Amino acid sequence: MAVPFMYSYRSLWTRRLTTALTAVGMALVVFVFAAIAMLAEGLEKTLVETGSAENVAIVRKGAVSEVQSGISRDQAAILETWPGVATGRDGRLLAAKELVVLISLSKRGTDKPSHVVIRGVSPVSLVLKPQVRLTEGRMPRPGTNEIMAGSSVSRRFEGAGLGETIRFAMRDWKVVGLFDAGSTGFSSEIWGDVDTLMQAFRRPVYSIVIFRMSDQGSFQQIKNGIENDPRLTVEAKRETVFYADQSKALSTFLRVLGTSLTLIFSLGAVIGAMITMYSAVANRVSEIGTLRALGFARASILSAFLLESLFIGVVGGALGLVMASFLQFLTISTMNFQTFAELAFSFTLTFRIAAQSLVVALVMGLAGGLLPAVKASRMNIVDALRTG
Amino acid sequence: MAEPFVKIRNLSKSYWRGGRQVPVLAGIDIDVAEGEFLALMGPSGSGKSTLLNLMAGIDNADTGTIEIGGVEITSLTEAELTAWRSDNVGFIFQFYNLVPVLTALENVELPLVLQGLSRKERKERAAFFLGLVNLSERTDHYPGQLSGGEQQRVAIARAMVTDPLLLVADEPTGDLDRRSAEEVLELMEKLNREFKKVIVMVTHDPKSAERAHVIRHLEKGYLNAAP
Numbered sequence: 001m002a003v004p005f006m007y008s009y010r011s012l013w014t015r016r017l018t019t020a021l022t023a024v025g026m027a028l029v030v031f032v033f034a035a036i037a038m039l040a041e042g043l044e045k046t047l048v049e050t051g052s053a054e055n056v057a058i059v060r061k062g063a064v065s066e067v068q069s070g071i072s073r074d075q076a077a078i079l080e081t082w083p084g085v086a087t088g089r090d091g092r093l094l095a096a097k098e099l100v101v102l103i104s105l106s107k108r109g110t111d112k113p114s115h116v117v118i119r120g121v122s123p124v125s126l127v128l129k130p131q132v133r134l135t136e137g138r139m140p141r142p143g144t145n146e147i148m149a150g151s152s153v154s155r156r157f158e159g160a161g162l163g164e165t166i167r168f169a170m171r172d173w174k175v176v177g178l179f180d181a182g183s184t185g186f187s188s189e190i191w192g193d194v195d196t197l198m199q200a201f202r203r204p205v206y207s208i209v210i211f212r213m214s215d216q217g218s219f220q221q222i223k224n225g226i227e228n229d230p231r232l233t234v235e236a237k238r239e240t241v242f243y244a245d246q247s248k249a250l251s252t253f254l255r256v257l258g259t260s261l262t263l264i265f266s267l268g269a270v271i272g273a274m275i276t277m278y279s280a281v282a283n284r285v286s287e288i289g290t291l292r293a294l295g296f297a298r299a300s301i302l303s304a305f306l307l308e309s310l311f312i313g314v315v316g317g318a319l320g321l322v323m324a325s326f327l328q329f330l331t332i333s334t335m336n337f338q339t340f341a342e343l344a345f346s347f348t349l350t351f352r353i354a355a356q357s358l359v360v361a362l363v364m365g366l367a368g369g370l371l372p373a374v375k376a377s378r379m380n381i382v383d384a385l386r387t388g
Numbered sequence: 389m390a391e392p393f394v395k396i397r398n399l400s401k402s403y404w405r406g407g408r409q410v411p412v413l414a415g416i417d418i419d420v421a422e423g424e425f426l427a428l429m430g431p432s433g434s435g436k437s438t439l440l441n442l443m444a445g446i447d448n449a450d451t452g453t454i455e456i457g458g459v460e461i462t463s464l465t466e467a468e469l470t471a472w473r474s475d476n477v478g479f480i481f482q483f484y485n486l487v488p489v490l491t492a493l494e495n496v497e498l499p500l501v502l503q504g505l506s507r508k509e510r511k512e513r514a515a516f517f518l519g520l521v522n523l524s525e526r527t528d529h530y531p532g533q534l535s536g537g538e539q540q541r542v543a544i545a546r547a548m549v550t551d552p553l554l555l556v557a558d559e560p561t562g563d564l565d566r567r568s569a570e571e572v573l574e575l576m577e578k579l580n581r582e583f584k585k586v587i588v589m590v591t592h593d594p595k596s597a598e599r600a601h602v603i604r605h606l607e608k609g610y611l612n613a614a615p
Binding site for chain 2: 002003004006007010011013014286287289290291292293294295296297298381382385
């Protein structure tokens, strides 16, 4: 039979200051753990949502990002008319040839330059990327030096607001429209007409060809066809996979960092919990003797003390999660070192991260409480009772 | 003559202190009859508390047997002994040993948790025994809010609540003023007289010992001859 829960709870309450301090120590560890997991999650989510599952993204063989890719005009022409490309309501093929170039722009309020993606698009691109919505102004006209800027670019970069001008490729470009693409990577881009931009940058090749499949199930067949065609030196991926792959290195790095930091910090928190629980045991030796004399088994004593340290863990875990959940209001921008472009994303708290954080907290509670609880349960009754 | 309630034969116990074996009890034989109130007296270190602990099943003998109520507790395993204690022994300690974070009622209720009673039954039983020791008014007080005498009465209610066969008391009045001590002793006499509890009390206060039916003296691990 277990020692009543009330006993453990009130014992903790009696030493609430020590309990709280120990829990705060654990909360900090949980905060670090959750924050880094949320960061990796936000990054992945942003890049995964950047693509659509029904689209095929085609880049040069071996290219991980659009910047590294190049598709010549003749190859692009073959891909544009590939069998299996869907047609839109107006009869146009839903295929877009796009150019991706990185330019350096200054952030607002500082002179620090940062890389921004300029994407040359065709009118079909908007159909292929339904998450992109024009929010203000209008679309750039083909053949003019007009561009439109994604919401997070226009907010954060000098000259990217509506009606402002940015200078790159030896020309001045007027921002005539602003678009919003939710939390996707497109919000961190500047878009213009693909042919105008190719001229301006003197680029002979496209970066990527994107088309919608008329039949979702035919992806593997299309991929095989394209990759085995001797005229082409490209590879085809689902657009979602293509963008998700771009986040892999960074999010894996973040996860490894998070786990290592958590391991190191938790060692401190576990030792803290251990000291707290050892002193709890030391202060209650005669109480333990009494409980044992009254007929509570060793296992009951063990579980009563484990319960106390697990409770500290739960409180610490919950506290850490509450602190971490405030991070969701933050948007962070960082350089994705696979694409070398600035990417804005937010901390994303998922149920899985919350559950993992609580597990971390409980494991810390358990690890800190185990030895003291074993000590308590193994006490000799007579010796324990003799301790006033 | 009826079979004694407690039957102890050839009981020996020694401790290891600083690498040396120190004998505490040497070949003790003692019987305690049904309904008896026994006082164990003797100077410090005479082994009286050790004998009491062995009878209560919280210590292990080196040799010899202890039979209580027909059960030979010296042959029980540790888990069996733990269960046996919870059903058969009520403890009264010198320093009361109440759990400070539990109220008077919860302290009395504590042993009942092991009896598998419902919450309601536990509360009722605990309240009844608190009433028996005249502390119905102090139900929700914590031990720190009670006087020494009151705490010891709560402890007696806790010892009684499972209706054990045997009450063991180690210097129950050792920490109390004369008046509180009298109250506690009267209560113990009442439990012996009206509830037929077998009581074994360790004391070195002759006035307390006078309350008992039988007084036995221990000296250096040996029991003096029965009167």
